[in-house]
Amino acid sequence: MGVLAAAIGLPLALALVIALGGARAVRVTQVLALAGPIGALIAGVELVGRVRHGATVSLMGGGQSAGSATGVLFGFTGDALGALMLVVVGVVAACVVAFSWGYMAHETGRPRYFAVLMLFVAAMSILVLADNLVTLFVGWELVGACSYLLIGFWYRKPAATSAAIKAFMTTRVGDVAMLAGMALLWSRAQTLDFNGIFASVPTLPAGAVTASALLLFVGAAGKSAQFPLHIWLPDAMEGPTPISALIHAATMVAAGVFLVARTWPLFAASGAARTTMLGVGVLTAAYAAVVALAQTDMKKMLAYSTISQLGFMFAALGAGAWGAAMFHLTTHAAFKALLFLAAGSVIHGAATQDIRGMGGLARSMPVTAACWTAGALALSGWWPFAGFFSKDAVVAAVGEVSPFASAVLLATSAVTALYIWRATASAFFGEPRGEKHAHESGSTMTAPLVLLAAGALVLGWAGRPLLELVGAQEAHASAAMIASAVVAVAAGTAAAFAWSSRDAGRNEAFAAGRTWELLRSGLGVDGAIQAIAVRPVLAVARWVESTGDRRIIDWAAEGLGRAATAIGGALAALQTGETDVYASFVAVGFVVLSAIVLWAGGR
Known part of the structure; x- marks a missing residue:
């Protein structure tokens, strides 16, 4: 539990302290923020000392039942791969926090900045220490949410808000595929626990293994900005530069590579999935390097460089x-x-x-x-x-x-x-x-x-x-x-x-x-995706909103209201308060009911 407290609990607590402290205490709380990534770094070093070659240690969770058909439990484990990632996250995030003291010194909203930064560290720690896909996905989505908040930190700037939305929506494409892969694994292996999945791989149909591996790869490609889901990363430069360093080096884009490495036995069993990764990785590496050559914006050049280097990593995978x-x-x-x-x-x-x-x-x-x-x-x-x-x-x-x-x-x-x-x-x-x-x-x-x-x-x-x-x-x-x-x-x-x-x-x-x-x-890839996928979807959405919502649903709802009002008005007109009129209604009602009874009895 010491590892979890240092890697997850401490950054979460600091996020709360920084947010509650507000602007008046930010000069103190921004210094305290350095303890968050240092906690992750210490946790990683401690794990390195506790695990042997290929060994794991149980940190918290349901052990073999985590992610099984009997229930999905929130569980964590520690191994050398997770320890390595904690060290990387801790060192880079610590440098980013210290750098931000000077870079963000005159910015408003610093409590929000440092609080979300601490949440970012905690989310990445959850992701790398998870012992099942459900827990990993929780960290995965928190990382995406933190990226959205930090890319759009200057939310009064239209370009920043557009970039944040673009990053969030593009990576959601990969996340949907990842969820589908998780569902397929659940249906076939009856578990989402990593050890349970790996034990089931030899008994699963080859098609199911390949399909689930490819779906997880699409999720990884979205987070790690592989072609053609790379389009969000260059625009993400609208966020503060220290956040760009964190996203590009140790958190958001690293998550996809880590996902494939964490679930490697699944990919090792599928040659088709590995071949696909190789092709996409090589294409992404070459494409992004050529595009980086033409950039005049220093940060955008580095963004395409990141995409290219991630392509190298996926080619290796x-x-x-x-x-x-x-x-x-x-x-x-x-x-x-x-x-x-x-x-x-x-x-x-x-x-x-x-x-x-x-x-x-x-x-x-x-x-x-x-x-x-x-x-x-x-x-x-x-x-x-x-x-x-x-x-x-x-x-x-x-x-x-x-x-x-x-x-x-x-x-x-x-x-x-x-x-x-x-x-x-x-x-x-x-x-x-x-x-x-x-x-x-x-x-x-x-x-x-x-x-x-x-x-x-x-x-x-x-x-x-x-x-x-x-x-x-x-x-x-x-x-x-x-x-x-x-x-x-x-x-x-x-x-x-x-x-x-x-x-x-x-x-x-x-x-x-x-x-x-x-x-x-x-090379016009972003514009082509906008024309092929985004604009048609927006056109359908606008049609549904204008025709389906306003002309059909609103008309039906408002029409029912108008009909009820009209019927109520007609019935209200019958309430005259005159006894002879009511007596006439009773007589007519008696005759109608008698006729119905006689007709029904005759049948």
Whole structure:
């Protein structure tokens, strides 16, 4: 119960304290908020010490009966996979809380911000410690609700509210599929407990296993922004930048990858589901990297980068290397949180997030520039930074299943280096192009950057012990594959600096072309989905509202009311108060009833 109290109870209690404390106490309660993610981190470290390789510990719940046909119980368990996720969530959320002290210092609504942030940590802890799909789904939906509230934090801004609604509704598509998969598993296995499901997999029909795995994958694809359900994530940049770091690194988008890893025996039994994941992952990785190349908004570029890196993780899952996927999830959490928080520091210090309005920031923001560069080195895959090891593990694992898919991922790595170093060169080198003189952020914002930069540097060396901890096999990259990866990254980096060194007018003319605009819009995928799915549904809804609701239901309800009023008025007219009229009614009634009785008796 100590683990549950630290990981779930403490953040929930802090959310309540912060909300009740209000604006007057926020200077104190925002500092107390740091205890929430630290509690999750301590719980994760404690679990690592309590579980052996492949072992689990019972935390709370119904054991074998949890999620069984006799009843659905709220239960938790602790294993190495959950411990790893708690550590990731705790570290990233702690950095986000500390960074927010400076970034959100002048914002109204800070109690709401930090309270929902604590609820976010508690929801993710529920998700990763659940011992059955029902408990996991509770955390899953709470994570979605917190994302909605934080993306739309600036609710007076129409773009923010639209982005929050879009994120909520798009991920609901995946959630419906996930519920259908849970229902199918319940009907076939008579349990939603993870151990019960895994024990039943060998006895289930192959079609049921594949269908349930694919339905769970759709749910994961919605949360983890896989093509074509990725459209909500770029718009989610309307929320505060620290929240973008949390969503992209450790909570919302990580939940889908974790779901597949948690239910891996189900996916291991379905080749069709794994092949689907591989194809979707590779497509998403390549597509999002190309789109990121055309972005001029620093945060939106990082958003498409996240989508691409999640594609790498799902490609690894599709290749059967769930350990490599979790390894890349862990390193990605460090360097992507670093890049987003560094972007927040740039926005805070330079008052813009348009890369075209930056330039020369390394001189005025040296700490931010150094930390961003560390994140760029890790993301692009330069040795000895974390991305080099985890991305190569993914590419090597995919290469064992599909050389073509591996080649696509290598090409995507080159594009990744191209867009991140193009942004780096444009923002931090050269001459200043912004109207405002940039300044370095305060220590509360730069300290988390330094911590995450250290993680981006050293986490790659933890790959082997991490895989041993979670009980996954290590994918060994060949010398030829490593050489190819190095060449791809070097080529992308060199192309980025060559591009940035060109005449600015030529670059602007090129960026104004139709092809570039099409890329910037995501190749029109969002617009196509709006035209194919959203607008027809809205048209049907408007028709139902105008015709079915107003003209039929309202008419029927109001018509019944009018008829009752008319009948009541007619009957009221008969109430004259005259005795002879009432006597006449009685006589007529007697005659009518007598006639009916005689007629019925004659039959």
